Amino acid sequence: MSVAFFHMRHESLYGTYTSWQDLGLVPRYMTQDRRFEVDGAASAVTFLKNQQGEEDRNPTHSEDYYKHKLRELIVWDAIAMHTTPSTSDNSVPEVKYCQRGIAVDILGHGMELIPDASVTIEAILKVYPRLEMKDGMTGCFCGIARSKPETTYDNIVGAFGVAYVEGYKRSDEHDQMIVASLRPKSVPSSP
Numbered sequence: 001m002s003v004a005f006f007h008m009r010h011e012s013l014y015g016t017y018t019s020w021q022d023l024g025l026v027p028r029y030m031t032q033d034r035r036f037e038v039d040g041a042a043s044a045v046t047f048l049k050n051q052q053g054e055e056d057r058n059p060t061h062s063e064d065y066y067k068h069k070l071r072e073l074i075v076w077d078a079i080a081m082h083t084t085p086s087t088s089d090n091s092v093p094e095v096k097y098c099q100r101g102i103a104v105d106i107l108g109h110g111m112e113l114i115p116d117a118s119v120t121i122e123a124i125l126k127v128y129p130r131l132e133m134k135d136g137m138t139g140c141f142c143g144i145a146r147s148k149p150e151t152t153y154d155n156i157v158g159a160f161g162v163a164y165v166e167g168y169k170r171s172d173e174h175d176q177m178i179v180a181s182l183r184p185k186s187v188p189s190s191p
Helices: 011-020 036-051 062-080 093-107 117-127 133-147 156-164 173-182
Strands: none
Touching: 011 036, 011 062, 011 093, 036 062, 062 093, 133 156
16 A cells, blocks of 8 residues: 555665565564564665675676665665654655555555545555454564563554563663663752
8 A cells, every 4th residue: 555655766665665664573584682673674685685786786886886875775764764753754755655655554544645545445455455464463563572572662562562462561771771871960850
């Protein structure tokens, strides 16, 4: 649905990041210490590099080098930020629209902006049925909340851990580190 919603300047990039956005949920691509979004982003960039020809891997012109690097950065950012709209909304259009398209697809947010949305979505779902998507996502997110809760402190996975995983506790190590590094000499009183 996200492809139907947004017309992108770089369709191949858009296809890459919408196709690979949740690859970090697949055990083969999952690490023990990174968020699933980062695992997916790293896998997508590896895929892009493997698709390049020899000339692209070792460009002789700096312009070509930066073109490929920019492509990799956009794909990495779009996938790594796809669950963080407060960050992706302030990025380049490709990253912003990837997140928004995924939000339409998964949550229905922004559906009212699609002309003839019910007809468009019905046609897409005939070709690409959801196949128990919500149950599958819940299972994946709960599995991550159980197996690597330290990666869930500020993403959607933590919300699933709180709601569905018995004994789940978000790691507050990250928050404690921030507070400790910013602790003032004295705490000001409220105005």
